[in-house]
Amino acid sequence: MLIPAMVSFKLIFFHLPIFFLFFDAGNASDDSKSLVRIGAVFDADSAEGGAIAEICMCMAISDFYAMHSTYQTRLVLHTRSSKDLVGTVAQVEDLLKNVGVHTILGPQISEAAPLVIELGAKAHVPVISFFPSSPNLSPMENHYFIRAAQDDSVQAKAIATTLRRFGWDEVVFVYEDSDYGNLFISHLVTALLKNDIRLAYKSAIPTSAEDFQISRELYMLMTRKTRVFIVHMTSNSLGSRLFALAGKAGMMSQGYVWFITTALSNSLNAMDSTEGTVLGIRSHVPYSKDLENFKSRWKRNLNLMKPNSSATKLNIFCLWAYDTIWALARAVERIGVTNSNFLKLNASESTVKDLAGSSRIGPRLLNKILNIKFKGLSGEFHVVNGQLKTSALEIFKLTEKGKRVVEYFWTPGKRSISRRLYSRTMLKNNVVTTQLRIGIPVKTGFRQFVDMETIRHTNKTTYSGFSIEVFLAAYEKLESKNSISFEFIPFKNESSGGMNGNYDDLLSQIKEQRYDAVVGDTTIFSNRTLDVDFTMPYSESGMTMLVPVHGQKLWKMWTFLQPWSWDLWLTVFASFIFMGIVIRIMERRTENTTFAGPRNRQLGMTLWFPFSALAIPQRDMVVKDWSRFVLVIWIGLAVILMQIYTASLSSMLTVDRFQPMFMSVDELLAKGYKVGYQKDSYVKDFLMDRLGFDESQLEEYCTTEDYYKALTKGPNENGGVAAIFDEIPFIRVFLATKYGSKFMMAGTIYRTDGFGFAFPKGSSIVSNFSRAILKVIENGEITKIEKRYFRHGIANQGVASQIPPDNPRILHASSLAGLFIIVGIVTLLALVISEGYFWRKTVGLAQQFISKRSSDVSSNHDQPRNETELVAVQSTAQVNAAPELEVSIPREEDDAEINQVHSS
Template sequence: MHAVVDLLKNVQVHAILGPQISDAAPFVVKLGEQSQVPTVSFFQTSPTLSLTKSPLFIRAAQDESLQVKPITVILQAYQWYEAVVVYEDTNYGNGIVSYLVDAFQEIDIRLAHMSPISPSAQDFEISRELKRLKTMQTRVFIVHMTNNSMGSRLFELADKAGMMSEGYVWIVTTGLSNSMNAMDTENVDSMEGVLGIRSYVPKSKDVENFTMRLKRNLLSMKPNISVSEISIFCLWAYDTIWALAMAVEKIELTNSSFLNTRTNTSTDFERLGTSEIGPRLLSEILNTKFNGLSGEFHLVNGQLKTTSPFEIINVIAGKGVRVVGFWTPDKRLTKKLVSTSSSNGLKKIIWPGDSTTIPKGWAIPNLKVGIPVKEGFKQFVKMHKDRHTNETTFSGFCIDVFRAVLNALDFKISYEFVPFMNDTGGMNGTYDDLLQQIEEKRWKTGLEVSETYLSSFGWPDANTPVWEEIGYAGAMCAVEVYLPPTPLGVGLMCTFRHRLLVSESGVGALNFSSSDGFLKLYVTEELVAKGSSRFVLVIWLCAAYILMQSYTASLSSVLTVDKLKPKIVSVKELQSKGYYVGYQSDSFVKDLLVQQLKFNETKLRHYGKVQEYHEALSKGSENGGVAAIFDEVPYIRVFLANKKYSSNYMMAGPTYRTDGFGFAFPRDSPLVSSFSRAILRVMEQGNIMDNIEKQYFGHKIISLDLTPPISTDNSSLDAYSFGGLFIIVGTLSLLALLISESYIWQKPAVALAQIFSKTFPSSQPSNGNKSEIQIAQMDHVGGDSSEVEGSGNIQRISAKENEAENVDAEPS
């Protein structure tokens, strides 16, 4: 600081380059503003320091906040949804925290802990903080520091604490990555497996020539110095000095001085003068634009504008740093800058502990699984304690599903079932009490890792732990039903016989029978001649068949299977009549009834066993029982599946959707996402769930497709039920009639008589004599008809019994 004051006071400089210490930047900038001298920094500084807040400050380096994006992309790529940030407790370190918090919230990554470390912290203080971090379940650490000495000490102590072993993830920001080439080999080796975000330096001939000249000059000054890779800071420094020189040339600086220098003040700060050309020099620097060694030098709002990608590096012991990929501005990870379909992602990474297995990012816990103690419905959860061995075993639908999900996980978890039981062997509170203990981790065993709760529940509030749904639950009420015979409309089952007179000498007989379920149409003695008549006849016979089958089924239903009709049809009826209603003991349904459905709590009664359900419903509300029981659908289905009660009770009323059966975890548990994927795998393999359900229930009891309750409407068959059928039959019959009428009026009567006589010979007995029927041909003249006599054409039709003869026209 004193050097800056000396330069401004005695040398009267018109620009300040630096400082190299990021935490000193705010103080230096204030001194420059007091003297109207621009401060140009090519070192990394806090993102909170900007031209808007400090008009005479220029950052000729990459904005630190830009690296937040590649960090979050890496976390997403490896499915790490929880991280700890370790940062130096300085203005520089604190400046990036707010950006990380905002970025994590956008992609649903939890910031598990923030660990600030003072630059003056002793080794024992850092070790104490590392020991506390080791006890946490999170294994992903993001380190943000610029002090190489402090960063080196942190990783050396982490290695001693066993935190550089397999399963851990360390990601360092540009503060350490950009200057890692200046660290000792031993310090770098202690960081094996670390990932780093580093500014990208484009390769060019100019960069190669500059690197060779710099190394040659350094070796000439210090022959024993070891010069390795040139850092990005050297390139930024070169470009910044070049830009400053160009700006000075533009303003043609010849003779300038500081104005208003006061010498009679008590402090050096008050004796600082004001630069005459400082504001002009600032303006020229901001407008300077050229292609430098680090890329394009272009300042926007006092900040170096860059669209360069970031390098992703991997520290390997004995080999230093290896580039494993890049992050491009389009938010992608790629192995090469020339992106192809096969270059997505990163190269193979060596993780801490010399491992190539991608870490989970969190410690796999030894689960303590809380189990509710149920009085009834033990098909779901059942606890059995052997009197001889004193061993407790657990079984049931929920237990088997939990084990199936564990088998579907990508990793192995050891677990222990712990019954939520009081001293008397009963349930130690309600489901909500168990959930609360999971959140507060108040277990007798003093558990330090995450727990889970296994059973059915729902209707959570914002303070309850998270859960994963494994099936649809919902809540409905079971009510007692009575069985009245319901009228199903008018119906008749019979056999139709219809005789159709075709001619004076004979009849045609039609027989419609449905005894074997098929239409049978046959003709006795005579046939129906017209095609349209046959068509109409078939249509009506089909309609008659449909009617007869429908009414037969309806009549059978009336006589044999009475339709269920609940005594209670709505929640309003239960409330208005003051009926008592029931629910399963310790269930969340009580809160649903009171808080959501607004039932009076004094009208609620709880039961725990199937037999108690039956007794309460059979007694009724007036006799110490209930008028209805509300419960989750799977439990109601189990109750109704019991043959003793299935004929007396039914599900009725609306269904209130809840969160269903599931596993509860403490809030923000990393197990949630893993269990979610495992549950989906189990659900997709339908045979697993089907086998479990058949084992305990004999049929499907948990289903995402909820069967709607039986309707209480009195739906009877009537004429309106067959409206469509009647319309179709009537339309087709009318169409056939129109076609037939058109045919009759277009043909002469004689032709019609010929067709009839050929098709239907007389069946009257002739006693050996020929019987004749004469039909005069009708002529249509002017719409009137007259009989043609004498010379008119007269046709004779002769018929013999069982024999048809040809008809010859004879003149009268």
């Protein structure tokens, strides 16, 4: 389980530092919670251990209960400070006798660990140490002792492997003269012998040694021919003085090699620049967003609470302390403590020998801690055989500027160190072969994409699925196939059997160098490309929603009216009437008897004519040529309208049978319905960040059966959901099952770049695999793979036909406005041209206007200027006057009468 970064938002830690950093039983009480006291003993002034561990533990308590506010138990931390063996033992006795703690954290002083463990065993109180301790303290022999740190004896193998890698066959061991240093020698000698490396000399430095004593020992070492030194110390001050004096003696120059072990590597804050070679070994801490968030918060608290501390950055001891508190809090809650009292001791019982009190919950607490496993800030927190499970170690090099650069990694079970974590290079058939560790998702549902099966009698795991098959097909097309080998590694949580996080967590394993690639149904996103490189997509993708469909509807009485809106129906009827009137006007002076008779009959035929022209077409329905032209235009319009109506009605009747219950996201948000998504996918964040759903509205599901049950229950108070959001390939798989006929895709499609394979940033393999995937797609091999796993294609199949439109299929008058306008204009033009009366009337009026205008102008020019001239004009007018001839334009009626006379 990840330690969520959301802690910083739920509790602004740096606003309440004093309360949490000095949390004590006297300052905290909660009647509704069971309080469990725990104690910690360390040197509060020690920059490399106690000072920062105290802050980390208090932050761990506040962070944990900010995220688990509903827990019924609470840890109460009691801290004690001591700088020596006697003081440490006294403080532990006080915590057990007077405070009644149920767990002891520490001690920081390794010499005090055996006595503290003995006290814990007598009181039945677990002693958990995350500081360096003697390898001789075995948790298997001391049942109440838990080492929440890496076993120091393991690093001996990594040191020997590194020495062999660089060809150093002789070394000098410089160590702290204490149980911690003396007991490490046997482990180191064993590892060196297995790698044919000789231990030339052992130099013991007392923890109380003065500078002149250290310098004398260094000058003696200079007289020996061996120039490779292994330094094993717990004290930061002793180690710092050793290297400072070695620099003065000229032993930090070229030709000298210093190899410091984990305790000093993790606690040594600074070292002067050196021209020689300084290597170190330390625990590998995987990168995570939670860790980065914690670092920034820790630094603020350090500056606020311990401004004079020489500590500048976190070390592994602080992270182990933080994770230990989380493990304790989980263990206490699992016990469900109701009475956490400590069996009190008598006042006279003050020595270790006489200590006889015991914790009521100590044994159960010990058992729970040994069974806890989670992903903490330091990596995987899993106690195996009483101590933290061994993880990878880093081999770093100290540069001239004092910076530590990781050069190699060592992992348990490996015979050599490597440049990349969990990647190996081997020689096969005289060809250097790169072995890729490929992480794959562990799916409980939709196994058509990625599936795995373990054969019992061989204990061999086989991998299959669409994504796996595409990868294998692309691998066969690689040009550099012979130089690349691989193994699949499931991203599996051993305790639950499911996936160990989500897809983002899986991809982060590449950056943390646990995997060299990720193969699966992994969607390509821009934010993911910041940490990894993807190949070209091998499947089209996109997200939409899956919703139930309405049950089959019965046709209603007025269903035939639904394809068109009322304004369209009125427009069509108006066009019928308009067409009848036009034909009536054009045929009024012809021999067509259709419109003859009384006015009522003429009106009825005018309205009926457009319908009869369609229903009972006759050859001689109209007489004039222009009437025939208009009739053809009308019939064409009618045919187009009938085709549109038929198509719209057919579509509507089909949609009625498969209508989605919900059409849009806005509808779901407005009604506050719950929606579902596929577990471990990116869809949850998308629904919350992009679409605006509240986390309380979201439910996660795994399989197609889960989808069916949730959608069938419905969005009401039945424990179901209104819709399920998922990527289109997964929805297609669901629709291809026996449940598919009752559901459909609906709403908007949110596009993504599809599925791709992930590799480290800058990897040259990406382009090679992209070209290979392109070959698999082009030659049709991907289609064959689809047919083996699906009843449909998912790689390049469109989705538009699968999703109904957001608006109903109803046509409005505006949809056909262009058609009606064109028909109307053409019809009016035909009417004007056909009816000469309108044309002649217009021309006659124009001529009269022009003639009148001309006469007015002439009269103005010819007006007489005097009386004599007026008499002359009048006389001339009388002389020229003549009878006016009446000229008339023959009409069609007159032509008919003349013809009738001639015929008679």
